[in-house]
Amino acid sequence: MVCLGNICRSPMAELMLRDAADAAGLSGVHVESAGVSAEVGEPATPHTVTVLEEHGIDGSRHVARQLTELMLANADLVLVATESVRRRVLTYENADEQKVRLMLDDVDLDDPWGMSLETYRSTARQLAPAIDELVAGMRSSS
Secondary structure (H helix, E strand, C coil): CEECCCCCHHHHHHHHHHHHHHHCCCCCCCCCCEECCCCCCCECCHHHHHHHHHCCCCCCCCECCECCHHHHHHCCCEEECCHHHHHHHCCCCCCCCCCEEECEECECCCCCCCCCHHHHHHHHHHHHHHHHHHHHHHHHHC
16 A cells, blocks of 8 residues: 555555455455655554544554565555556556556545545545455455
């Protein structure tokens, strides 16, 4: 899961997907997140943590990190928040265009940074069906 700063969208997506995969009994799924302009070392925003808590997920231990070429080389799938982030990811040496796609198929996921708690909740509502679809696909292929 990749966004810009790795403090809002990608950690929310990472932790929601990890939780959904665990709930579905998909123990072999490894999910992580990073940013193309990460606020390295920073925690998830307070609203991100709150929204995750509302979903029964602990986001308090998240620490932002920068996307690396090694992460891309090791990834089976790279889901990005926006088309502009996708273009930036594709400039990395180990980026495989076939593996890099938008979290929401063909729609950018709006950045809630600096917005209201309700905007963060909206982000989670946008992510939920995409995560359900990913988990369903993983279950059918396992």
